[in-house]
Amino acid sequence: MSERKLVLASTSPRRNELLRLLGIPFEKRPSNADETHHGNVDAVDYVRQMAREKGLMVRQSEGEWILSADTIVALDGRVVGKPANDDEAYEILRALRGRAHLVYTALCLRTENGGKAAESLCTTDVFMRDYSDEELAEYIASEDYKDKAGGYAIQHRQFHPCTGVQGCYANVMGLPLCHLAMLLESAGCKLEADVPQACQRYNEITCEIYPQIYLKENSG
Numbered sequence: 208m209s210e211r212k213l214v215l216a217s218t219s220p221r222r223n224e225l226l227r228l229l230g231i232p233f234e235k236r237p238s239n240a241d242e243t244h245h246g247n248v249d250a251v252d253y254v255r256q257m258a259r260e261k262g263l264m265v266r267q268s269e270g271e272w273i274l275s276a277d278t279i280v281a282l283d284g285r286v287v288g289k290p291a292n293d294d295e296a297y298e299i300l301r302a303l304r305g306r307a308h309l310v311y312t313a314l315c316l317r318t319e320n321g322g323k324a325a326e327s328l329c330t331t332d333v334f335m336r337d338y339s340d341e342e343l344a345e346y347i348a349s350e351d352y353k354d355k356a357g358g359y360a361i362q363h364r365q366f367h368p369c370t371g372v373q374g375c376y377a378n379v380m381g382l383p384l385c386h387l388a389m390l391l392e393s394a395g396c397k398l399e400a401d402v403p404q405a406c407q408r409y410n411e412i413t414c415e416i417y418p419q420i421y422l423k424e425n426s427g
Contacts, residue, residue: 211270211396213231214272216236216274217238217261217276218237221382222276222381222382223235228384228405229400230398236273238262238264240257240261250286250311253286254279254311255313257313258275258277259324262315272394275317278311278312278378278379278381280309282306282309287308295358297347299358300352300358305335308357310330314326314327316391327386327389333379334373342366362380374416375420380410384402384406385406385421386420389420403421
């Protein structure tokens with residue numbers, strides 16, 4: 208990024224790993240934004256607002272770009288948060304079992320202190336398998352559900368909670384890379400990495416939708 212410095216307003220290990228695939232230097236700077244969901248706020252409005260707030264909670268120095276993101280699960284139009292304990296994780300994963308839900312990730316890139324931020328929103332349909340109570344109990348006992356929207360990790364090899372997705376796989380992990388690449392390149396950041404290929408190799412998937420999202424020839 209030459210003279211610019213990218214700051215990820217998150218301590219999420221999943222976002223950290225995915226962001227590294229873009230091949231640009233960055234540092235992590237945690238945000239202390241309150242992620243409590245209040246009332247019947249629209250899911251899209253909520254995730255966009257949280258991404259903005261997370262970025263604004265991080266100190267920005269001259270030459271720094273602040274990247275913030277928020278990911279939520281929505282079931283029947285209702286925001287499903289991060290479970291606070293084993294009981295909540297069990298309740299959430301029982302509700303999601305055998306059903307489809309939506310995952311939203313909002314991205315916010317602030318290139319100038321006090322300036323208007325650039326934003327992007329990614330939506331993925333996720334189809335959960337009909338896992339047994341025993342499988343569910345074993346997964347919860349592993350404590351992998353902690354600090355995850357919807358209480359699960361799509362990439363978990365033992366639990367493998369999903370039968371498939373319609374849309375961006377990396378979005379369900381918390382950082383839709385093609386959306387992010389478009390956002391960065393539109394702001395003037397040149398990326399050398401082949402982002403779609405890097406994402407597919409890392410996640411061991413085949414993605415058929417990236418040509419609809421990552422319009423590299425039109426970015427910048």
